[in-house]
Amino acid sequence: MPIYKILLLSFFLMASLIASIKAQDPVVAHRGAWKENNLPENSIASLTKALSLGCAGSEFDVRMTADSMLVVNHDPTYFGKDIEKVKYEDLKSDRLKNGEMIPTLEDYLLTGARMNHHTRLVIEIKPSEISKERGKWIAGEVIKLVDKLKVASKVDYISFDIDILKELIRVNPKVSTQYLNGELSPKELKEIGVSGLDYHYKVFYKNPKWIQEAKDLKMILNVWTVNNKKDLKFFLKHKFDYITTNEPSLLYAIIKKSEPKPKWKLVWNDEFDKDGLPDDAKWSYDVGGHGWGNNEKQYYLGHSIENSYIKDGRLYIVALNKTHEQLSYTSAKLTTHEKIELQYGKIEVSAKLPRGKGTWPAIWMLPETIKTNEESWPLCGEIDIMEHVGKDPNVVHTSLHSELYNHIKGNQLTFFNTLNDVFDQFHTYGIEWDENGIKFFIDGQLFFETYKGQRGSDTSNEGWPFDKPYFLILNLAIGGNWGGEIDPIIFPCEMIVDYVRVYKSNL
């Protein structure tokens, strides 16, 4: 392996190791991470900031309008209007200081769930100002919405009203609940079925034995709202599961976690460090010259050392002006070995692309189900991490195809980006993929993001077939419907791949 790769890889492994022994993370941003950024409390912006800090949780307050819209706001009034007595429509004209409208709970939860496996969404259900009964009914509506949006695994419920928590537990005994009001002992809460206590910090100073009692009962220990260093240190020392604070960055600084933690763990890679044919334990070949549905002009050969080989730490995929079975060109199409299943995580391919009209290199993915004939294209789905056609130099494309949205219909999800030097420089083409969506990166910079349900309510396999095992494909096509006219001077031409790395989420 070349020395630069050893160094880079050591760095990644070290980073993974550091992440695996990461410090405790009890930081719950109270009403989002608003303070240091001068954002409105309980805004989508303050939630997004808490997510980007990687907080263990982000707390927010939920109320309901007269026409039963669940909204996120701390006070019972919003710009002087009594939330419970006006319609949602009547709240929309007044804006938070950053221009946002009062967030609906639905928007808040969807934002909080998207591409987020880490930060808990801590929902405080406020008691109703109208009646106790209405408060309980609101609790039921919140839980319904959480279930409908399929975010139940990411939420915790907190309330000052024990009857609201009792109602949540009645609907679903498995929900995670914490009580805020401070007068009940851990044992009393346990008997009701409440999962934890989230009390004002002075309650714990007054009843220090409750800390150990809660731990003995295996209850969640949370505390609000702790903002000064001395208090933060006290609750860190007592190893609270959560510390709810207006000062998340200060708390991270105290626990020496001001650096963002490494998110990813390397699980599979090929650094191409042994000269010769690609490693058969890692790669297979798609062989043939039938045009691959795109009228392509090359014949893909397997185990052909002139069409695919490793040299000096790099994989070369080479197209040649050489006749094979009536086709004028040979090339190679490598697929990850069948034992390598890719589903979710981060995939990065560092590559240099061929120059010239008629070239069509691609780094892309198809699901296992097309190999096994369980599904055909486009129902099966397709993830194009990078495509480039030589007639359109430096423009790299990224696309997703499905039964409902594909290039035959001309409505595939797609995006392109113009780079400077795809022929002379290696660029890293990658995705971060989870059950919520796919983000596309070039050289670590996000440039396109799409998520399940983005088009209408479409989350079916027909609209979002990206939740099954896929395999990776590296190939260099010649001509075809997109590659177009072939300039005879381009041969030989090659896509050079420096590495392929696959990571899983470390969180």
Ligand code: MG
């Ligand atoms: Mg609150």
